Amino acid sequence: MNKTDDIKNSFSYFYIHKYKTMNALQEISNMMNETEKKAFIQHLSKKNKRKDVGNIELFNSLKTDDIKLKKSDLKNQKSSDAYHALRKRLYDNMVEFMATRSFENDTSEENTILRLIVVSRLFFEHKLEKTAFKCLAKAENIATNIEHFRLLNEIYLMQIQFAHFNLSQPIEKVIQKFKANKKKLEYEEQLNLGYAVLRRELAAIYHEGRIVDFQAVIKNTIETHGISLKQGLTFKSLYQILFIANEYASINNNYLPIQPFVMTSYKFISKKADLTNKHLYYHIYILYFIANFHFRNGQFSESLNYLNSMFTELQKQSGKYYHRFCLRYFLLLAFNENYLGNWQKAIEIAEKALTLNKKTDPNDSNDVRLMLIVFHIQQNAGRSAVKEMAKLSHTDSWYEKKMGMDWTIKKCLMEIMLHTQQENTELAISRIKSFKRRYKKYLLTVNEERVVQYLSLIEQYVMKTEIIKNEKFQTTIENFIITAQNGPKDIFIMSFLAWLLSKVRQKPIYETTLNLLAIYFPESHLHKKTAHL
Numbered sequence: 001m002n003k004t005d006d007i008k009n010s011f012s013y014f015y016i017h018k019y020k021t022m023n024a025l026q027e028i029s030n031m032m033n034e035t036e037k038k039a040f041i042q043h044l045s046k047k048n049k050r051k052d053v054g055n056i057e058l059f060n061s062l063k064t065d066d067i068k069l070k071k072s073d074l075k076n077q078k079s080s081d082a083y084h085a086l087r088k089r090l091y092d093n094m095v096e097f098m099a100t101r102s103f104e105n106d107t108s109e110e111n112t113i114l115r116l117i118v119v120s121r122l123f124f125e126h127k128l129e130k131t132a133f134k135c136l137a138k139a140e141n142i143a144t145n146i147e148h149f150r151l152l153n154e155i156y157l158m159q160i161q162f163a164h165f166n167l168s169q170p171i172e173k174v175i176q177k178f179k180a181n182k183k184k185l186e187y188e189e190q191l192n193l194g195y196a197v198l199r200r201e202l203a204a205i206y207h208e209g210r211i212v213d214f215q216a217v218i219k220n221t222i223e224t225h226g227i228s229l230k231q232g233l234t235f236k237s238l239y240q241i242l243f244i245a246n247e248y249a250s251i252n253n254n255y256l257p258i259q260p261f262v263m264t265s266y267k268f269i270s271k272k273a274d275l276t277n278k279h280l281y282y283h284i285y286i287l288y289f290i291a292n293f294h295f296r297n298g299q300f301s302e303s304l305n306y307l308n309s310m311f312t313e314l315q316k317q318s319g320k321y322y323h324r325f326c327l328r329y330f331l332l333l334a335f336n337e338n339y340l341g342n343w344q345k346a347i348e349i350a351e352k353a354l355t356l357n358k359k360t361d362p363n364d365s366n367d368v369r370l371m372l373i374v375f376h377i378q379q380n381a382g383r384s385a386v387k388e389m390a391k392l393s394h395t396d397s398w399y400e401k402k403m404g405m406d407w408t409i410k411k412c413l414m415e416i417m418l419h420t421q422q423e424n425t426e427l428a429i430s431r432i433k434s435f436k437r438r439y440k441k442y443l444l445t446v447n448e449e450r451v452v453q454y455l456s457l458i459e460q461y462v463m464k465t466e467i468i469k470n471e472k473f474q475t476t477i478e479n480f481i482i483t484a485q486n487g488p489k490d491i492f493i494m495s496f497l498a499w500l501l502s503k504v505r506q507k508p509i510y511e512t513t514l515n516l517l518a519i520y521f522p523e524s525h526l527h528k529k530t531a532h533l
Contacts, residue, residue, distance in 0.1 A: 025062055025090060025091055025094065026062055028091075028094045028095070028098065029059070029094070032098075036101065037059075039097075039101070040059070040094070040097050041060075044056050044059065047093070053086075054086055055086060055089060055090045055093065058086060059090060059094075109142050109145075109146050109278060110146070110148060110151070112139075113142050113143050113148065113151050113155075116135045116136070116138055116139035117135075117136070117151070117155065119135055120132045120133075120136045120158060123135065124158075124162055129162065129165040129166070132162070133159070133162075133165070133169075136155055136159055140152065140156075140159075143155060145275070145278065147234045147235075149184045149188055150188075152185075153178070153181060153182065156174060156178035156181060157178070160175065160178060187226070188234070188236075190225040190226055190227065191225065191227055191237050191240060192240075193225050194221045194222065194224070194225035194227050195240040195243075195244065197221050198218065198221055198244050199243075202247050205251065205404075205405070218244065218248060227241075233264070234279075235272075235275070235276075235279035235282035235283060235286065236282050238264070238282070238286060239286055239289075241261060242261055242262075242265060242285075242289040242290075243285075243289070245258040245289075246292065246293070249293075249296070250406070251406070253490040253492070254489075254490065255297050256297065258293065259293075262289075262293050265289070265290055269283075269286065276313070277316065277317075280316060280317060280320070281321055281324075283313055284310060284313045284314065284321055284325050287306050287307075287309050287310040288310055288325065288329070288332070291303045291304075291310060291332055295332055295335055295491070296490060296491055297489070297521065298339075298491060298517065298520060298521025299521070300339060300340050303336050304333075307329060307332055307333055307336070310325070310329055311329060314329065323357065323359060324360075324361075326353070326357050326360065327353055327357055327360045327361065327365060327367070327368055328364055328367075330350070330352075330353035330357075330368065331350075331353075331364070331367055331368050331371060333349055334346040334349040334350045334353070334368075334371060334375075335371060337349065338378075339491065339513075339514070339517060341514060343378070343379060343510060346375055347372065347375050347376075350368055350372040350375065351372065354368055354369065354372070363402065366392065366399075366402075366403055366407075367407075369388055369391060370392070370407070370410070370411060370414070372388050373385050373388045373418070374495065376388065377414065377417060377418060377421065377509065378495075378499075378510040378513055379509075380421070380508065382418065382422045385418050386418065389414075389415060389418060392411065396412065399411060405442070409439055409451070412431065412439070413435075413451075413454075413455070413496065415431055416428055416431045416432055416435065416455070417458070417496075417499055419431060420458060420461065420462050425462060429459075429462060429463070432455060432458070432459050432462065435455065436455070440452055450484060453480065454480070454496065454497075454500070457476070457477060457480065461503060474504050477501065477504050478504065480497075481497050481500070481516075485519070485520065489520050489521070491517070491520070491521075494513075494516055494517060494520050495513060498512045498513035498516045498517075499513075501516065
């Protein structure tokens, strides 16, 4: 390798490394609103002792996505080292600024308690015991109201530690409260551990295709960590339990077994309505889980009722969690409307959601886009479906890691259906072959033979479209659908089956879907309440 090659390789490494290291800076910059960006520049200006530091210039380049370096900066390794050091200092300053600003601007009750604990300790150190105990009493009251057992633990420990300064307060009473709270804290910690273990297993199942008996994992985790619905629930613990229950139901395409968890949620929310604002994040999530449960069981009116409640909560605290949850809300809203027969409204909701909420979680955007493709396929709007599918341009491997195996398999099946519908025979056959190579073994291992059988029926139709008129083939499809109906009733499985059935009966896909829906879920067309967009 000659000197020129050395220089080229050195430049290539630096150029790639530069863009990788810029990602963290760009991501933090994207978190900032315009007021915060102006405040950060002022913060840098005050810290800079020289005018040629370059950190403000680099930060401004992030705002315009102009992260190209001047040619003079790349002339030698020394300048690249200087740039790397500048980038590192800017990163440290951004983290420090965001941490300080978050703490200063955080008006949550949790932060109020933390401040009271800190100032109480300061008062004790300066022998202002009476004031310190008043601060602790105030902190205890707030922490009790929001059921923050960890902070209550700190408060009681401090009250016990300095009890010799407050002889009018019986120490036994404080110790009793400490022990009672300790039990709640220990249960919360055990639940956190169990939740973490199960989330790890779910991540492996979804993103690595790990094959496990998740029901056995749940049972073992519950027994190991002593998790029980009979224990005192909080909004956070209920969210954790519902999350696992929801994911378990999704993996098994069967939501009926988790009904006891949903009923517990009903009772919990009704009893603690006065605390919902204090636990807004978890309350919104719980409402979403309950709405999703009803939708997946074809109970659209009930689902819309909970979505209405969810939308109301999204407006609270100046829309604090709106962007975090809005696409999930619109996803369920559009799904409900579509299966209630309002397909135009459903498409409008999905398109507006994607257009008006571009700064939300990309995974949520992918969910909405995939849903929109389903709607277009059901309306035989091939061009629109192809246009939306083209926007899901990453590889199957990429989607497996980001969205999970189940999501990617659904996407691949929809691609095959779309190519078949558009009479792109060669593309359909190619995708079927690649699908079987990549997923057949996995599907058989996780006992999803029906997906393999479903694909086989599509393949026979693609290879020889006139087979759809064959009475034996028609009977095979009808029997396959009857067998599927006798299994777990899931609305997404039903939608795939309806597409195939529409070919046999030579009826419109959407009409066939709604007719099959009425058989699957006889109560799905109950009167619904209007939700908001």
